[in-house]
Amino acid sequence: MSTNNSSKKIVIADSQFLVVETLKTILDADGRFIVAGIVNSQMELIKVLENGLYDLLITDFSLIDYDSIEDLLKIKQKFQHITILILTNSISRTEFAELSKIGIKNIIYKTADRDEIMSAVDAALRGKKYYSEEILDLILELGESKSSPDEPTHLTSSEIEIVRLIAGGLTTKEIASQKNISFHTVNTHRKNIFRKMGVSNASELIMHAIKAGWIDNIEYFI
DSSP: OOOOTTSEEEEEEOOOHHHHHHHHHHHHTSTTEEEEEEESSHHHHHHHHHTSOOSEEEEOTTTSOOSSTHHHHHHHHHSTTOEEEEEESOOOHHHHHHHHHTTOOEEEETTOOHHHHHHHHHHHHTTOOEEOHHHHHHHHHTTOOOSOOSSOOOOOHHHHHHHHHHHTTOOHHHHHHHHTOOHHHHHHHHHHHHHHHTOSSHHHHHHHHHHHTSOOSOOOOO
């Protein structure tokens, strides 16, 4: 693997050996990233962060000796250049609410496959939100407000219907068949929807759709 000065530097803070090694292998295989530090305690993490500039911290708050989620807030405040991605085995509604309160908007489960991990890393580094399916379920349980998104959108009724079908887990081919339109037409609609909503993946799209009240009480297959 070749690297260059533009490669994003990542620190992994987790005590599960197999998870850490797998994550390192996945990230090292991508020339855009450098795993510059691996730690399994908060003390080690602080020392590493104090000795260099890093772009992303991937951590499991339940497997590092943080006293509380407030410790992550202290890290965010002290090292403002770094983004935090939570990669965890499980999360409670209370923990999710606490993470959201301190501004952590990138959370996925360790059951994520390679593509979802890379999507989450990309989103975090671009300052975008990314939640796994399990986290979206939590958001629904918490009864997140269904008011309009922060930025006004102008989707057509046909585009909103396609958003609902995407949320229902249908592929582009299946949507085309159900609506009796061409694959190309659906793909064009999909690109326009993503552009209008300012999102880059289905997770972000569904978050906006939930807030807008376009979808409700359905199962998600992201």
